[in-house]
Amino acid sequence: MGISGIISAIVIGAIIGALGRLLVRGKQNISIVVTIIIGIVAALIGTWLAQQVGVAVTDGIDWIEILLQVVLAAIFVIIYASWAGKRR
Template sequence: MPEGILSWILIGLVAGALGKLIMPGRDPGGIIVTILIGIAGALLAFYLTPLLQISLTQTWHHYLAATAGAVVLLALYRLIIRRRT
């Protein structure tokens, strides 16, 4: 099971790709921005799950939490960018 921030960053790379599959479409910034948002979503999950007292016991739980964080951040990113243009 991933314990440190570095492993969550690596999970974030996968979560960014999964987030893009879940929310297809054109994003300003392309795949690099999507991967960075995935990493940020994974780090968000890393910090929020203990605060919300959510126990991540299996490795796939970590991927699920990171992907959920990536999807939430990707949706927020799209909302912010749309309002700017």
């Protein structure tokens, strides 16, 4: 993976993570770095799941794949926020 792939992963991760945080109600005490990491992980897992189901083989924008990634990011935000809240 080149530098452009790393930058793309960070940008897409930030977008997916931010959209995931928007879906979760209430205030989350999560830094932007954690949001990006959650977004990157959700994007990777969401893409893998979409490929397993056969959704990622369409022409154009894969809306179902993006929706799956955002929902996974929201789930990961909930899990991390509850875990981080218990640590404090």
